[in-house]
Amino acid sequence: MTARDPVTPIDAPLPTPRQAAALPIDAAAVEAAIVGRRSVRAFLPDRLVPRPLIERLLQLAARAPSGTNTQPWKVYVLQGAARDALVQKVCAAHDALRADPGLAAQYQEAYDYYPRQWVSPYVDRRRENGWGLYGLLGIGKGDKDKMHAQHQRNFRFFDAPVGLMVTIDTVMGRGSLVDTGMFLQTLMIAARAHGLDTCPQAAWNPYARIILPHIGAGDNEMLVCGMALGYADPHALVNRFETPREPLERFVTWVE
Template sequence: MHRLSHPPSLDDQDLRLAVDWAIVSRRSVRAFLPRDVSNEQVADILDVARYAASGMNTQPWHVHVVRGAVKDRISAAIAEIDNDPERSVALKEPYEYYPVTWTSPFVDRRRKVGWDLYGLLEIEKGDKARMHAQHGRNYRFFDAPVGLFFTVDRVMEQGSLIDYGMFLQSVMVSARARGLDTCPQVAFTKFHRVIVAELGIPDSQMLVCGMSLGHADMSRVENTLVTEREPVERFTTFHDDTRKEVRS
């Protein structure tokens, strides 16, 4: 696609609705159908996402696409460590994603989405075995046929993670426009050393996150979860210059 190509043959309202739908209907899907997604489809998605904004056009992203035996091998290697508490607790994150000290309203939102999900799955508070099993589904990409890993060169700084967020959103919206679903997963970063070893990723690259890609299995109850979003007026301040001119 040429970035300066003419817009689709839709009227203004239909074009707006189509773009808005792709953004608003994007959500984290936690159960996928076995239906395949081809490398051509993935490349088509990335061909759109590559136009995401980045500071001084640095384009700091690199994408690793895994499927089949490679994906299964990574899942098995991670599960072996994840199921061993002593080995799992010793792992270090490549960077701090979440705050060290949680405060409201962020901790409240985190807890709500967790308990809403567990409620749908009928996992009771304190059932650590089922919680662990559900969390472990992350590392099987929730049965999606395609997994994506995103890396950035370690020479880049925090600004590149802002750029990366725009790229990731573009990937997910582009996928949504093609009838596909995704789940961005920071859960993988804890196992970054396992992943880079399996894929031969050089030490100069840092894992940003993983992502599952495929067709949502809407027969699964966890995919009925719809997270809440704050209304615009709760997070927006309009600064209008209402000062009156003072005359002497």
């Protein structure tokens, strides 16, 4: 433990839903965890996350809602040598794909995370996000080497000591992706409440053919996404990047 570690009751049992409902709510703390959640792209690699804390975060995330309580998510936690070996495998594939784009047919996502054809306003937000991040890092539009290196940071979990891979059974419908999204958000908010940071990563999805055997997933499992988990590097320039949110009037319609 260090002076920066938050005081967390990770050894205490979670309250039951009924017990929790009777406890006072600290709205400011809940809001701080929500607003403070961000996609961190530089972690402290040597500041490890204790297993009891990871377990507690997953227990909290498991309280996420799911249709008819199916709880379709499955989580693989990668640390140490297993994490490092996966990083090496996927980084090598990423480099090989750049050298030979014809290999792209071998690396297909199980589901379309992004649209096949971009339209406004979504493409505008995507471009703002991409060039805002790359601009902060001094990566120009034509600098393919730096862009490749920055993209590959995904496959190093941005140096986070903990990597997560989340899957669902292929028999499940698209609603299970919604359920798993709520699980992931709950996990990220819980992590923030305990002083940790995260980065959800769909970038791993094309490399499922490498990832799934590595983690021991069954033939019936589909990769939903990966996630980096750890403590943010407070001095990293990339962690100064903040994404805007649309005002309510652009996405809310009041029907009265």
